Amino acid sequence: MIPKERKSVLEGVTAHLLPRGVFAISLPNPTLLARFKDQTETEPTEEAVFTHPQTGNPVQASSIQECTGDGVVWKWHYDHLLPDGKVERLTMSTKHYYTPVGVYTREFQEAGLRVLARYGDFENAPYTPESLYLILVAQKEMN
Template sequence: MGDSHYDWPDYYDIVSSGLEHDVEFYVNLAEEVEGKVLELGCGTGRVTIPIARSEKEIVGLDSNPFMLDKGKRKGKMARIGDHMQFVEGDMREFRFRETFSLIIIPYRSFLHLLTVQEQLDTLCNIYRHLSPGGLIALNVFVPHIKNLYEEDDKSSTRGIYDIPGSEDRLAVWDYTRFDHFMQIAEIIRQYERLSVKGEVIQRIISPLHIRYVYPFELHHLLKLSGFKVLQKYGDFHKTPFGPESTELIIVARKE
């Protein structure tokens, strides 16, 4: 395995459990549409597998083979076969011969697109792969200026976690630095696997870069790509989006 943030899927699953009610939100949305679903940035199938359990046909696409391999193993353990498929690919340039009724980008995966051109390429690619009137749904964190400056150039403890099937524990730290001009966050994550005695058995340092987007910026990107925004929520309980919201969930339709 390499040193990418996503090359360690077992540790990723321990630390990245998602956001409150996000799985239920995307499952419910998938159940409301007729036709097939595509998930971009599916990772190890945290959202993909529950949607497949609801007997919706879904394709999960991700660029990291380690994440996909674990997703496939989890799918087999859940005894999900015909409803789900995992595919390796890039959300900017994937190609399918079929179209989809719903394309989702959960858990802020849209932020992996580091330039405006990459964002537009992805949204236009999604547009091409949606059926007439098809929906796109995604969520991103809201970059409040005060928080960006308070968290800049700082280390924070993410937590100490139990490791399933082991007496070892996993300690996780993040160092975050912001480029406010380019809207890029550089996150250096450090994993330390600790023995029962507290000794460090393994240490992994993994980099991650994301480009945060502001709410009106995302709205305009969608409009430029041919979408009409239908709903904007501030959380996955469908609270209306407002000034105090820390998350932006958008549902838009192909026009």
């Protein structure tokens, strides 16, 4: 999200949390994301193959990153492989901006959220510049 949207979302989160309520967010590691700046597009990566729950046909999931001047657009393609050889494609995308970790921390504080922890994965490993993710866990400050 752009800074104005992030500010609005964090203010909404703070308004809905009880005192000492906890909020967490997970996003791609901004430090690793910044390494995409000099690329225009990455090669497609096959993420998974699974069975469609309604048809029983295979679905191939893949992703690709398109780099812009201010961020990276992540696109996920879900190709539903039909028995007649045709493919139905569903594409979902999201944009991540080149925002330094310190900016996220400051924005949380400005919204009344105290960052309790920074993790780099879902196993609670500490965040490092080489982590795949930035996971922030914050608590609403007491007023």
